[in-house]
Amino acid sequence: MTELIGISPQLLFAQVLVGLINGAFYAVLSLGLAVIFGLLNIINFSHGAMYMVGAFCSWLGMQYLGINYWAALILAPVVVGVIGLLIERTLLRRIQHEDHLYSLLLTFGLALMLEGIFVELFGVSGQRYPVPDLLNGGINLGFMFLPIYRAWVVAAAVVVCFTVWYLIERTKLGAYLRAGTENQALVQAFGINVPMMRNLTYGFGVGLAAFAGVLAAPIYSVAPHMGSSIIIVVFAVVVIGGMGSVLGAIITGLGLGVIEGLTRVFYAEISNTVIFIVMAIVLLLRPAGLFGRQS
Amino acid sequence: MNRTTILYAVLLALALVAPFGVYPVFLMKVLCFAIFACAFNLLLGFTGLLSFGHASFFGVAGYVTGNMLRDYGWPVEFAILAGVAAAAILGTVFGWLAIRRTGIYFAMVTLALAQMVYFVCVQAEWFTGGENGLQGVPRGALLGVIDLNNDLSLYYFILAVFIAAFWFIHRTVTSPFGQVLKAVRENEPRAISLGYNVDRYKLMSFVLSATVAGLGGALKCIVFQLTSLTDVHWYTSGEVVLMTLLGGMGTILGPVVGAGTIVTLQNYLASGAFASSVPIVLGFIFVVCVMAFRRGIVGEIHAFVKRSF
Numbered sequence: 180m181t182e183l184i185g186i187s188p189q190l191l192f193a194q195v196l197v198g199l200i201n202g203a204f205y206a207v208l209s210l211g212l213a214v215i216f217g218l219l220n221i222i223n224f225s226h227g228a229m230y231m232v233g234a235f236c237s238w239l240g241m242q243y244l245g246i247n248y249w250a251a252l253i254l255a256p257v258v259v260g261v262i263g264l265l266i267e268r269t270l271l272r273r274i275q276h277e278d279h280l281y282s283l284l285l286t287f288g289l290a291l292m293l294e295g296i297f298v299e300l301f302g303v304s305g306q307r308y309p310v311p312d313l314l315n316g317g318i319n320l321g322f323m324f325l326p327i328y329r330a331w332v333v334a335a336a337v338v339v340c341f342t343v344w345y346l347i348e349r350t351k352l353g354a355y356l357r358a359g360t361e362n363q364a365l366v367q368a369f370g371i372n373v374p375m376m377r378n379l380t381y382g383f384g385v386g387l388a389a390f391a392g393v394l395a396a397p398i399y400s401v402a403p404h405m406g407s408s409i410i411i412v413v414f415a416v417v418v419i420g421g422m423g424s425v426l427g428a429i430i431t432g433l434g435l436g437v438i439e440g441l442t443r444v445f446y447a448e449i450s451n452t453v454i455f456i457v458m459a460i461v462l463l464l465r466p467a468g469l470f471g472r473q474s
Numbered sequence: 475m476n477r478t479t480i481l482y483a484v485l486l487a488l489a490l491v492a493p494f495g496v497y498p499v500f501l502m503k504v505l506c507f508a509i510f511a512c513a514f515n516l517l518l519g520f521t522g523l524l525s526f527g528h529a530s531f532f533g534v535a536g537y538v539t540g541n542m543l544r545d546y547g548w549p550v551e552f553a554i555l556a557g558v559a560a561a562a563i564l565g566t567v568f569g570w571l572a573i574r575r576t577g578i579y580f581a582m583v584t585l586a587l588a589q590m591v592y593f594v595c596v597q598a599e600w601f602t603g604g605e606n607g608l609q610g611v612p613r614g615a616l617l618g619v620i621d622l623n624n625d626l627s628l629y630y631f632i633l634a635v636f637i638a639a640f641w642f643i644h645r646t647v648t649s650p651f652g653q654v655l656k657a658v659r660e661n662e663p664r665a666i667s668l669g670y671n672v673d674r675y676k677l678m679s680f681v682l683s684a685t686v687a688g689l690g691g692a693l694k695c696i697v698f699q700l701t702s703l704t705d706v707h708w709y710t711s712g713e714v715v716l717m718t719l720l721g722g723m724g725t726i727l728g729p730v731v732g733a734g735t736i737v738t739l740q741n742y743l744a745s746g747a748f749a750s751s752v753p754i755v756l757g758f759i760f761v762v763c764v765m766a767f768r769r770g771i772v773g774e775i776h777a778f779v780k781r782s783f
Contacts, residue, residue: 222578274764280524281764283578284719287712288760295754411708415586418579448597455590459571462583466574 202436227410233389305400427470527588561688607702722770
């Protein structure tokens with residue numbers, strides 16, 4: 180292929196792929212945030228920390244217990260999900276009738292603690308997590324080299340996102356969840372255990388974050404600060420997309436990842452900030468977010 | 475004299491003699507963060523807006539002041555004014571964007587904007603010194619006469635500025651303008667229906683808060699002769715939230731007490747074997763405050779005094 184406006188197609192496609200991968204993480208993380216926000220009406224500031232704990236779970240499991248990647252993909256979300264259940268049961272539930280800002284502050288405090296504890300235990304530098312054998316290597320597509328693991332991450336994230344979308348929009352359980360989002364008192368009056376539903380939703384949401392963490396482990400190094408750096412971008416993604424729709428969260432996440440990747444090709448200086456710039460523009464033009472309802 | 479006047483007189487007397495018993499640089503750090511936290515409290519405590527991006531005003535003002543002093547040789551008063559002006563401009567932009575959303579979204583928008591400022595500061599090495607920070611800022615001389623390299627002179631200068639800032643915040647909150655802010659905090663739809671242009675009040679509160687936060691950052695730069703990336707990092711935004719929460723948001727003295735407590739704690743921990751555990755401790759205090767101590771130290775004292783007398 181010939182050069183396209185001075186940019187080699189290899190570079191272009193490689194950055195689009197990197198963008199898709201980042202976008203996949205944004206999508207899974209913002210999906211978890213949106214699910215939690217829908218029912219519990221809180222922004223889970225410790226979402227990034229949970230993602231980090233998920234990555235560490237898989238690394239620790241491999242290092243000390245010989246648990247392989249595939250098992251970690253199931254186990255880490257379960258472990259983190261249980262931590263989430265405990266946090267909701269012991270802390271968040273007690274302040275659910277207070278101003279929502281308090282739950283934000285609480286989860287921020289938890290994130291600081293978790294991050295601090297992992298820095299204390301493992302230091303700030305990252306740990307390497309090997310790519311599983313099955314997904315090692317890559318395919319030459321002719322116009323670019325596609326590492327299999329990266330393709331897997333995008334595929335896995337998309338599958339998980341659409342599974343969650345199906346669960347919420349098309350099943351009975353999801354119907355309860357959506358009803359609970361609209362009017363909890365009414366749903367409870369129909370005999371549905373809303374407190375338990377909130378509990379499980381929180382656990383499920385942070386489990387999703389941990390799943391993203393396991394996916395991320397072989398790509399980025401496993402480090403205590405990996406969560407806080409990504410979660411702020413995810414917050415911007417959530418502001419852009421609005422938390423009204425599951426599909427919106429997925430599309431916004433992937434789309435912004437690609438935009439970020441393309442920026443790296445065409446104007447690398449602002450690749451770190453482009454998502455925030457998009458956020459500012461969206462706030463000016465559509466304050467409620469692309470898929471959001473005005474709160 | 476009423477009780478409040480006596481309290482302030484005692485506090486002022488203590489502040490005047492404090493540098494003879496306590497290390498002045500430590501006291502100045504407390505005062506700088508107290509200004510920062512008071513400014514933040516104007517927004518959170520009295521307007522009900524939680525900003526998670528206040529570090530950018532604090533840090534950017536520090537960078538501007540530092541550059542003016544070091545590379546352009548401005549007199550210290552004008553360098554501070556330049557820093558404060560920069561914070562005010564940045565605050566206007568942030569506020570203008572952020573008040574389009576409310577509640578939790580507001581917090582996320584401010585956090586994201588502040589992260590953008592952080593990345594810009596990381597890249598703009600010519601202005602910020604990048605990872606090394608802006609080092610070797612000269613302290614200068616006040617009005618060209620009083621040498622601020624003397625810790626004691628600098629302390630009294632900063633104390634004077636602090637008192638002015640504190641009075642300014644106090645004046646703002648007790649003014650009719652401040653009453654409107656409280657109305658916005660308590661019941662925004664009601665304030666709208668009473669005919670107040672709520673967005674304009676929110677924006678003004680945001681800009682005032684950012685400006686005074688910038689004052690804290692500018693002074694901090696002079697005290698330590700350094701502004702670094704830590705000052706614009708989200709962690710610093712979190713610290714000021716904690717200072718206000720711990721001291722008691724919506725109380726006039728709370729942020730000062732909170733700033734004093736947190737800075738003391740950090741200094742204490744940093745000198746011991748637990749230097750790296752500061753975030754864990756701060757996170758823990760966050761959790762305890764939210765779970766059991768939502769009124770904060772000063773708020774609890776208020777409640778106690780009300781109950782007992």
